[in-house]
Amino acid sequence: MVLLREELGDVLRDARRAQGRTLRDISARASVSLGYLSEIERGEKEASSELLASICTALGMPMSLVLTEVAQRADRAERASAPVTLPVASRSEDVVSAA
Structure with missing residues (x-):
């Protein structure tokens, strides 16, 4: 299961x-405690949108760029863990047997 807080961290x-x-x-630049920032980076705590904006500003990165990267990582993680499904012939299709 993909957790956004882990990908964001x-x-x-x-x-x-x-x-x-x-x-x-x-x-210091984001005005958040060192311990709380560490917990956010480890995916243990959720960052509010205000706090995330402050952290992004401290990093000099647009929040949109951070969220785009989070979405891309979540997509890769979902694809990697998705079960493989094979197409199955419906009853109305002719099924040819090699037997």
């Missing part, structure tokens, strides 16, 4: 690390 953490920035730096 991964995107935020990856963005922060790619910028070479610390949790302390982002938490």
